[in-house]
Amino acid sequence: MSEPILRVAGLFGRIGGQQVVEDVSFDVPATGVTALLGRNGVGKTSTIKSILGLIDRSGGMHLGGTRIDRMPTHRIVQLGVGYVPEDREVFGSLTVAENLRLAERDAAPRREFIQRLFPDIHDRRAQRAGTLSGGQQQMVSLARALVNENRLLLVDEPTKGLAPRIVDEVAEALAEAARTVPILLVEQNLHVIRRLAERVVVLSGGRVVFTGEASDLLDDEDRIQRFLGVHDATDPHDTAAGSTR
Amino acid sequence: MSTVVLLLVTGLGLGALYFLVASGLSLIYGLMGVLNFAHGSFLTIAAFLGWEVGRRVSDGTWWGLALSAMVGLAVGAIVAAATEYLLIRRLYERHIEQALVTVGLSLATVALFEGIWGTDPIYTQKPEWLAQTTEILGAKIPNDRFLLIACALVVLGGIVLFLRRTRYGLIIRAGVENRSMVMALGIDVRRSFTIVFAIGGAAAGLGGVLASVYYGYVSAHLGSVLLIFAFIVTVIGGLGSLTGAAIASVLVAVLQQFANFYLGGTGDLVVVVALAAVLLVRPRGLMGKVA
Numbered sequence: 001m002s003e004p005i006l007r008v009a010g011l012f013g014r015i016g017g018q019q020v021v022e023d024v025s026f027d028v029p030a031t032g033v034t035a036l037l038g039r040n041g042v043g044k045t046s047t048i049k050s051i052l053g054l055i056d057r058s059g060g061m062h063l064g065g066t067r068i069d070r071m072p073t074h075r076i077v078q079l080g081v082g083y084v085p086e087d088r089e090v091f092g093s094l095t096v097a098e099n100l101r102l103a104e105r106d107a108a109p110r111r112e113f114i115q116r117l118f119p120d121i122h123d124r125r126a127q128r129a130g131t132l133s134g135g136q137q138q139m140v141s142l143a144r145a146l147v148n149e150n151r152l153l154l155v156d157e158p159t160k161g162l163a164p165r166i167v168d169e170v171a172e173a174l175a176e177a178a179r180t181v182p183i184l185l186v187e188q189n190l191h192v193i194r195r196l197a198e199r200v201v202v203l204s205g206g207r208v209v210f211t212g213e214a215s216d217l218l219d220d221e222d223r224i225q226r227f228l229g230v231h232d233a234t235d236p237h238d239t240a241a242g243s244t245r
Numbered sequence: 246m247s248t249v250v251l252l253l254v255t256g257l258g259l260g261a262l263y264f265l266v267a268s269g270l271s272l273i274y275g276l277m278g279v280l281n282f283a284h285g286s287f288l289t290i291a292a293f294l295g296w297e298v299g300r301r302v303s304d305g306t307w308w309g310l311a312l313s314a315m316v317g318l319a320v321g322a323i324v325a326a327a328t329e330y331l332l333i334r335r336l337y338e339r340h341i342e343q344a345l346v347t348v349g350l351s352l353a354t355v356a357l358f359e360g361i362w363g364t365d366p367i368y369t370q371k372p373e374w375l376a377q378t379t380e381i382l383g384a385k386i387p388n389d390r391f392l393l394i395a396c397a398l399v400v401l402g403g404i405v406l407f408l409r410r411t412r413y414g415l416i417i418r419a420g421v422e423n424r425s426m427v428m429a430l431g432i433d434v435r436r437s438f439t440i441v442f443a444i445g446g447a448a449a450g451l452g453g454v455l456a457s458v459y460y461g462y463v464s465a466h467l468g469s470v471l472l473i474f475a476f477i478v479t480v481i482g483g484l485g486s487l488t489g490a491a492i493a494s495v496l497v498a499v500l501q502q503f504a505n506f507y508l509g510g511t512g513d514l515v516v517v518v519a520l521a522a523v524l525l526v527r528p529r530g531l532m533g534k535v536a
Contacts, residue, residue, distance in 0.1 A: 054425055077431030089426045091419045102419055103430045144430065 011059035013050035022206035035197035082145030092130025103144035135166035247383035256499030258390030261397030264494035265452030266475035269445020275485020285468025286354040291317040291450030305370030321450020329442035358465035366462035483533020
């Protein structure tokens with residue numbers, strides 16, 4: 001097995017003095033999608049934010065062999081990390097074009113790739129991002145991450161609150177992205193997880209309780225119930241849990 | 246009618262002065278969450294140094310005033326950027342320490358200015374035309390009001406152009422909305438902090454020179470007096486909103502002028518009442534973002 005693109009060892013994260021990530025360790029392989037799973041409030045989003053330095057954190061983290069646990073957020077991202085936050089966090093007062101221009105780090109940003117992947121938002125370049133629908137905002141958020149060549153994508157709940165048709169479009173865009181860049185994906189929708197994830201890391205109480213192949217978890221109804229608190233949904237748009245932190 | 250016109254134009258002139266101070270305050274708070282109590286010191290030092298250079302080169306002439314304005318802009322920008330770089334940068338997210346440091350700096354610099362230039366106001370010369378009046382609808386308007394209004398409009402236009410047309414402007418607009426997300430796009434937002442301080446300091450510096458024209462003197466307390474009203478304007482306009490600061494500057498100054506004239510010199514009281522009313526009815530200000 002090749003070297004992992006991201007190695008997390010003994011990660012602790014704190015928000016306002018409260019421990020939200022506790023001694024978390026896992027690797028993200030250099031290819032494919034690794035899903036970070038768990039019930040509501042177990043620290044999935046906080047883990048992603050800890051990796052990026054968006055919350056107070058300590059512990060060892062290496063990106064492709066480079067130590068990143070003491071780097072500020074912008075330096076980590078400049079090493080080639082794309083981030084799609086929970087709740088999109090587009091800049092509502094800026095236009096779609098300005099949102100994308102702000103995100104461009106590379107000398108030759110992949111504008112044509114973005115245009116092909118998200119033709120709808122390309123047509124709305126002059127529109128303020130705050131006036132877009134939730135699905136369109138998610139496309140902008142994804143486009144901001146994909147406009148650069150990345151070594152790793154951190155994608156947090158990309159299908160949360162979206163209509164089934166948009167969920168499929170988002171999953172399709174992520175599948176396309178995953179062909180060229182490894183993804184660490186926080187997701188609640190089991191259908192999307194089944195479609196995209198090759199490996200899973202399960203958190204409970206801020207700690208890792210399971211790591212392995214996605215099929216080892218998803219083919220085991222008992223594990224799904226135990227770790228995620230749900231039965232496997234027959235409806236492809238059912239989520240593993242309602243909302244996340 | 247002539248009284249109304251006079252109060253209106255004088256209010257606009259005073260509002261222009263408030264805007265020059267408040268624009269920087271508002272941008273600095275909007276992007277960095279820093280309530281900069283030392284902002285008045287940028288204004289005062291710029292006013293003193295502008296006056297010192299202007300009077301030595303050509304006192305009471307347009308050339309001297311232009312030189313003073315340039316010195317004021319430069320001094321305001323440099324002192325503000327240095328303050329951010331040397332003192333504030335270490336204190337982001339530490340709001341109590343920020344307040345203590347900027348209040349302390351404000352008090353210390355006033356004492357320093359008094360030590361250098363004395364405690365009494367120093368009366369200044371201005372170009373002859375600025376000391377004259379122009380009659381509009383029967384009202385004799387002091388010409389310096391027109392200069393103040395024109396300068397504030399130029400500064401407003403310049404800042405808007407900067408925010409709309411440059412990459413740093415884009416970063417600042419995005420940073421005012423969501424600073425963490427700007428960093429998560431790989432942008433070192435701290436560089437923008439220094440730039441915003443410099444822009445705010447430059448506007449305040451120009452405001453200091455123009456305040457010495459408006460009041461006819463410079464003093465160690467010039468910045469402190471204007472800072473109070475600039476804070477009121479910033480809160481009423483909405484913290485972080487440049488447009489809000491511009492609108493509120495005019496509203497506050499015009500209200501102050503009318504209240505002073507028609508309500509027996511109660512302008513300051515009326516402004517404070519207006520601030521309380523805005524805080525009660527619309528706590529985020531006229532154009533501030535929702536917390």
